[in-house]
Amino acid sequence: MARPMFVVGNWKMYKTAREATDYIEDLIPLVEGSKANIFLSVPFTSIAPAAQYAKDTNIAIGAQNMNDAREGAFTGEIAGLMLKEAGAAFVILGHSERRHVFGETNALIHRKVLRALQDDLQPILCVGETLKEREAGKTEKILKEQIFTALDGVPKEDADSLILAYEPVWAIGTGKTATDRFIQEAHAFIRSCLSELFGKKKADEIPILYGGSVKPENAGEIAALKDVDGVLVGGASLDPKTFAEIARASGRQAGETTRETSAKTSAKKKAAASSASEKKKKAVSPKSRQRKSTKPRTEKKE
Ligand code: PGA
Numbered sequence: 001m002a003r004p005m006f007v008v009g010n011w012k013m014y015k016t017a018r019e020a021t022d023y024i025e026d027l028i029p030l031v032e033g034s035k036a037n038i039f040l041s042v043p044f045t046s047i048a049p050a051a052q053y054a055k056d057t058n059i060a061i062g063a064q065n066m067n068d069a070r071e072g073a074f075t076g077e078i079a080g081l082m083l084k085e086a087g088a089a090f091v092i093l094g095h096s097e098r099r100h101v102f103g104e105t106n107a108l109i110h111r112k113v114l115r116a117l118q119d120d121l122q123p124i125l126c127v128g129e130t131l132k133e134r135e136a137g138k139t140e141k142i143l144k145e146q147i148f149t150a151l152d153g154v155p156k157e158d159a160d161s162l163i164l165a166y167e168p169v170w171a172i173g174t175g176k177t178a179t180d181r182f183i184q185e186a187h188a189f190i191r192s193c194l195s196e197l198f199g200k201k202k203a204d205e206i207p208i209l210y211g212g213s214v215k216p217e218n219a220g221e222i223a224a225l226k227d228v229d230g231v232l233v234g235g236a237s238l239d240p241k242t243f244a245e246i247a248r249a250s251g252r253q254a255g256e257t258t259r260e261t262s263a264k265t266s267a268k269k270k271a272a273a274s275s276a277s278e279k280k281k282k283a284v285s286p287k288s289r290q291r292k293s294t295k296p297r298t299e300k301k302e
Pocket residue numbers: 010167171172173174175211212213214232233234235236
């Protein structure tokens with residue numbers, strides 16, 4: 001099954017807006033023509049300037065979190081619509097630091113996923129077990145709980161907008177990466193959960209990324225695994241050269257030969273989907289009328 005390849009940088013709480021634009025200026029020529037979709041998840045204050053700098057390039061800018069409400073008296077919080085207007089195309093939700101440092105529950109992450117879809121932000125839903133859970137043999141149980149709760153009630157047609165990221169908590173920022181076999185098994189399990197939720201055909205199209213100590217040396221091998229459709233990179237995304245190396249290594253797995261054909265196919269699919277969704281919009285709520293699809297670029301993995 002051909003799926004697009006993604007290389008997502010997660011800067012966490014690093015870089016001022018000025019540093020962000022300097023970085024993007026350096027990154028643009030390094031990833032030009034990349035076969036992977038290049039996403040950068042930046043701090044809130046950098047979204048607008050980063051999106052401005054990345055306009056008309058192959059780099060998409062997104063956020064690392066958002067509130068689950070449309071708007072309201074929530075001091076210090078940020079709404080999806082604000083991110084969207086600032087230029088964000090996607091948002092990371094349920095990152096392990098949000099879960100384990102800030103106490104986010106599966107129920108809250110579920111509400112955020114629904115909100116992001118309503119606000120036309122492509123959610124990148126992160127899931128993953130802790131070391132303790134892994135050692136207790138609970139990896140699949142935890143993944144299932146996280147996925148089924150977060151995606152409960154997501155309409156089948158919105159499955160097209162989802163990206164998942166498997167990030168074993170013990171591999172994040174530790175320099176430890178899971179073995180290829182372990183990663184592939186976890187990804188295949190995640191895809192089986194998606195299949196239960198949305199059917200096999202949809203599940204086969206949802207990108208599942210791997211995250212946790214990804215670097216230029218291991219990115220190519222990880223991205224080549226059957227059910228891995230890209231990487232989510234923390235620490236190693238902070239330097240544009242290193243991040244570009246990861247994009248190059250992963251992009252090699254994206255399959256040059258299918259590129260043009262896939263782009264055309266996807267453009268056709270997109271046109272068909274938008275005409276179908278036009279019809280649907282007439283029949284559904286006013287809120288969904290404002291939504292439009294945030295589709296990834298179209299380079300495909302073999
Ligand atoms: P890391 O972080 O690459 O620094 O391990 C990954 C992440 O937190 O998404």
